[in-house]
Amino acid sequence: MEQDLFRRGGKAGSAPVATLCAMFDHAVATAPNEVALCHSGVALTYREVGRAVAALAQRLAPIVRPGEVVALVLPNSIEFHIAYFAALKVLAAPALLNPLYPAIEPSPLLRTASPRVVVCAPPTRDTVAGLADDLGIPGVVCLGQGIAIRDLVAHAETPLGLRAATPTDPGALLFSGGTTGLPKVIEHTHSRLVAAVRCIQHMWPTRADGEVFLPIAPFTHIYGFVQGVLLPLSARGGTVIPERFQPEHIVDLLVRYRVTFFGGGPPAIYAGLLAAANLRGADLSALRMCPAGGAPFPVELMERWRRATGLQIYEGYGMSEMAPICATTAASGVRPGSVGRPVPGADVQVVDLQTGLRVLPPGRKGELRVRAPHMMTGYRNDPEETARTIRDGFIYTGDIGYLDEDGFLFIIDRKKDVVFVKGFNVFPREVEEAIHTHRSVGMVGVVGVPDARTGGERLVAFVLPRTGENVDAAEIFAHCASRLVDYKRPTEVRVVGRLPVTGAQKLDRVALRRAACGEEELANG
Numbered sequence: 403m404e405q406d407l408f409r410r411g412g413k414a415g416s417a418p419v420a421t422l423c424a425m426f427d428h429a430v431a432t433a434p435n436e437v438a439l440c441h442s443g444v445a446l447t448y449r450e451v452g453r454a455v456a457a458l459a460q461r462l463a464p465i466v467r468p469g470e471v472v473a474l475v476l477p478n479s480i481e482f483h484i485a486y487f488a489a490l491k492v493l494a495a496p497a498l499l500n501p502l503y504p505a506i507e508p509s510p511l512l513r514t515a516s517p518r519v520v521v522c523a524p525p526t527r528d529t530v531a532g533l534a535d536d537l538g539i540p541g542v543v544c545l546g547q548g549i550a551i552r553d554l555v556a557h558a559e560t561p562l563g564l565r566a567a568t569p570t571d572p573g574a575l576l577f578s579g580g581t582t583g584l585p586k587v588i589e590h591t592h593s594r595l596v597a598a599v600r601c602i603q604h605m606w607p608t609r610a611d612g613e614v615f616l617p618i619a620p621f622t623h624i625y626g627f628v629q630g631v632l633l634p635l636s637a638r639g640g641t642v643i644p645e646r647f648q649p650e651h652i653v654d655l656l657v658r659y660r661v662t663f664f665g666g667g668p669p670a671i672y673a674g675l676l677a678a679a680n681l682r683g684a685d686l687s688a689l690r691m692c693p694a695g696g697a698p699f700p701v702e703l704m705e706r707w708r709r710a711t712g713l714q715i716y717e718g719y720g721m722s723e724m725a726p727i728c729a730t731t732a733a734s735g736v737r738p739g740s741v742g743r744p745v746p747g748a749d750v751q752v753v754d755l756q757t758g759l760r761v762l763p764p765g766r767k768g769e770l771r772v773r774a775p776h777m778m779t780g781y782r783n784d785p786e787e788t789a790r791t792i793r794d795g796f797i798y799t800g801d802i803g804y805l806d807e808d809g810f811l812f813i814i815d816r817k818k819d820v821v822f823v824k825g826f827n828v829f830p831r832e833v834e835e836a837i838h839t840h841r842s843v844g845m846v847g848v849v850g851v852p853d854a855r856t857g858g859e860r861l862v863a864f865v866l867p868r869t870g871e872n873v874d875a876a877e878i879f880a881h882c883a884s885r886l887v888d889y890k891r892p893t894e895v896r897v898v899g900r901l902p903v904t905g906a907q908k909l910d911r912v913a914l915r916r917a918a919c920g921e922e923e924l925a926n927g
Contacts, residue, residue: 421592423567425599425636426455426487433638439480440659441643446480448638450555451487457557458488461549465541466518468493468564471575473517473539475499475508475530478621478643481545483631484554485521486621490592493564494518495572497587498622501526502905511577511585512537515782519543569593575782576624576722587782588722598725598776599632601745605718605729606693608663613639614688616655617665618647623906624722625696630665639663647671647907649678660688668697670907672707672715673845677869686711693718695726697908698813698831700838701738717741719813723778724797728811739835740810748774750811751796752804758793767804767814771796802829819911821850821859824889828861830911833892836885837863837878844868845901847909848892851918862918863892866901873897898924 419425429438430452438448446454466472472489474496476482489496497515499508501523512520512533519541522530527544534542543549573592577585590598606629615637617630634641642659644652652675656664666672672694675681692707695718704715719741720726727750730742744750752768754760762768773796780788791798802820803813815829822828830848837846845866850859863882867873875895882891902913902924916922 419596420569421567421571422573422595422632423487423490423592425596425632426452426490429635429638436638437640438634439483439641439643441478441480442645444480444551446551446555451480451483453557453559454484454551454554455487455491456559456562457554458484458545458549459491459562460557460560461543462488462492462494462519463562463564466492466494469495469572471495471497471515471517473497473499473512473515473520474622475501475520475522475526476545476621477501477523478617478626478630479523480551480643481523482621484551485543485545486631489521490567490573491562491564493567493571495575495589497575497577498627499577500620500622500905502620509533509537512539514577514585514587515575521545523547567592569596574627576622576627578722586784586787589779589782590725590776591779594776594779595628595632597747597774598628599636601726601748601774601776602628602633603636604745605726605731605742606663606691606716607731608633608637608639608691610637613637613663614659614661615639615641615663615665616644616652616659616661617641618644618652618671619665619667619696619906623696624720624725625667625718625906626665628725629693629695647674649674650680653678653680653684656686656689657684662688663691664689664693666692666694666715668694668903668907668909669699669703670697670845670901670903670909672703676703676706676710677844681710686713689713692716693729695720695729696906698815700835702835702838704738719811721799721801723791724772724774724799725776727772727774734810737806737808737810740806740812742811743809744811745774748772748776749796750805755802755817758798762804764805764807767802769817770799770801770803770811770813772799773797819849821861823850823853823859823861824856826889828890830861833861833863833882833886833890836882836890837865839885840873840878840881842867842871842873842877844871845909847901847911847914849911849914849918851915853893860894861890861892862894862896862914864901864914864917864924865895865897866899867897894918896924900924 434449472494524547573595576588615634619626718729728744734743833848853860878895902910
């Protein structure tokens, strides 16, 4: 039986580790016969993963010096795990690039990261090889084309002759858009990523034995990376990697492998599963933990998931520069609309929007600033951007929210997404929450566009009906009129057949703004 791939045998207890390499070695040593990864019909134990990592590291060592960058342009896969830890073993800095980027997008990212080697998969080999040639990148390694996983597993291990990784060595490089429009390379060290894993385990506790994970978010995104790659390793659990995000396929995997820890992610993931034809009647009795993150989560969607599955969604909050910050947990209690209390060691403050220096009292809305052991060291080779983001030891997040009297954090919106309507600041999420309570609404996105009449902005709402439901603009206007003051009501409602999402399954507000301004077409409802 496929579900029996993941044995429930006893394992030695967790040990404190200071580096990701030590975490990896501990998992291989203490759970060698447990299935670690399962993808596309291939399953590897921790011992086999250890051998494959050692074999690929032996291939990389002659061409990558310690401290140089190895860029990973790989989808969620067994190959991603092996390439990532092999890069760490040769003391390189792994740079994580989404392989779904259009061909033009990786070029500035690769130029900024300046990798010595790019590791890719067969579907992107030609594109990557062309970029490497244009940018003068010496090496391209294609896993699955000339280098098969089964051959790496069978390779005899030999010592690398390198020092052990230290806590201050680079553990991962991630990418984020800059204020100048150029990519920023976010650097996390081994020790800070280990701290991030410990925070995740506080937020969404894992069991010492028998955890089966199913991650959804891209491993190149901070949420997918920490929660889908590092957390299962720390728990020495098994990971089922979907071939694609297709709701019925995901439900099938949850049932077939008796998944206990569902990666979840942004609202679009859960909304998709709720619309899956095979969700009703699916045996999810093994499932116990359903985290969410990556985008603000509507309260109504959480309630729909609870009614359908009997399970509570535990929402977290984080960003590439700070992963993670806080979350709702069973220990802290669930407060609807809140992402929970800060994790231990994290100092979360709300400051005024004008100066960013005055700490606001509970209940007052402002910009969030955070400092914690798991914050980034900075933007690689970009001291000016680092200085703009990290001030007085705090990361200024660009998110707007507030803390209540009990220390629960509420995220209102992104600072850049606030819409200025008739002299008032309007938070799109508040409008979206109101529209979401309509029984026929599946998803909604609200953006601001210039209003020539007032000189400010006006609100445009894009509404995606639930599967099998119909809704028209007049209903939404009436629904908003009963729940929102006039300046918070959309002046335009468009019922659509889809809402654009990013590769991380977040609502793509940039695409929505283009559509609202007539620069892009969306499918009609």
